[in-house]
Amino acid sequence: MPEVLKAPLTVEFPFTRSLGPVQSAFLTGLRERVVLGVRTRDGRTLVPPVEYDPVTAEEIRDLVQVAATGTVTTWAWNHAPRRGQPLGAPFAWALIRLDGADTALLHAVDAPGPDAVHTGMRVRVRWAEERTGAITDIACFEPYDGDDPAEPAGHSGEFSNFENFEDPVTGIVAPARLDYTYSPGRAQSAYISALSEHRNVGERCPTCRKVYVPPRGACPTCGVATLEQVEVGPRGTVTTFCIVNIKAAHTANLDIDVPYVYAHIALDGADLALHGRIGGIPYDQVRMGLRVEPVWTEGARFPDHYRPTGEADADYDTYRELL
Structure with missing residues (x-):
């Protein structure tokens, strides 16, 4: 039985997308240190905003400013942050319902440890020093007791100044990356090992007698296991x-x-x-x-x-x- 091979594999590409008017307003607002939601016909405020009501499917564009403070509704501790995540040290992923919103926003909470995080915890936005019109303009959230006047909590209400923002964000480029360990399995491990000897080895289906290269370990037509190796x-x-x-x-x-x-x-x-x-x-x-x-x-x-x-x-x- 040949050794089953394993190798690290990375799939990475930039994902480019244009933004509609609601997402454009949301990201442009973050660049200006303003958090926007969108109000539905029945009075709910959704943050992050969406262009269509998830309940009625109605188009919604009534922008509403919400506070930069909120409450943790649920959370999970991240012991080992990965490349590209908001913080380099361990932190909490949390769903945070901002004051004035009816839905929760997923983001990072910078806390000294899991014992410092709890449902109902009050937090506020920590803005990135350089903001470009992306969700990363919120560097993270941090614990907040409401006693620091240097960082206003913000307010909620109608928002009509989006048109006054200069250079609105109309598109984003989001890097997509997946790192994982790939194991090709028994059949393809044998195929790859044979290639190192400049040979092509497939497997024959015991039912239809077709030879598949590269082998898959099973016949895609008959669905039965293939074990007989054939050099082609x-x-x-x-x-x-x-x-x-x-x-x-x-x-x-x-x-x-x-x-x-x-x-x-x-x-x-x-x-x-x-x-x-x-x-x-x-x-x-x-x-x-x-x-x-x-x-x-x-x-x-x-x-x-x-x-x-x-x-x-x-x-x-x-x-x-x-x-």
Whole structure:
């Protein structure tokens, strides 16, 4: 039984979105140290504000200013903050109902320890020194006893000065990142281990007899476990392909000139096409049926690209079921 592999994996990308009038007002207000909610027809004040009443689905745009102070309604202690979280030291995640609001806002509470946090605790906003029009303009919340006149508690009421804000926030770029440990499992661990020896190993379904590369541990058609290993390739046939005209972020540091071609390649003996880059041929000469073979670079676990073998093109009937 081959060793099951594990590796750290990070998925990261910037998420860019435009803002409607309500979210634009909310984030612009935070930049100006003003917390805005939105009032529903039945008098509820929602913070953070939304554009549609979650109960009636009515459009709502009646902006209301609420206080920068509030009450913790529930909380959980974060013993080990992660990268990008509001505070570097342990803190509490809390739902905080600001004075004048009927719903709770999720944010961080800076407290010396879990014993210092409780439901019903009074807190106030600690504003970020530099504010850009984002939820991070609230650096965190901190305990508040109401006795510090240097930091006004704020007030609630109608708000009509949003139009006077200069340069309203109309869009945000939010970084999205997920760090986790990935284990490919028994079947794909065997596949990856074989690739380190420049071999392609798939698994055959005991029912339909199809060979899947990369193997999945079970037949996607029959739903039964696959255990019989089958070595395929190394040569194969281009079934479909696309021409890439824009250099993507993940290829920015690679020695790949655009345009280039990515293709689905049916390795000899496999019943599932895998994808790979086609090289050694002008991009406009790549075609369906082209016979290719892998090109390995020193120390690489996967083929760098596939190049033409010089054989005659495969007949369409030999790969049409793999399109």
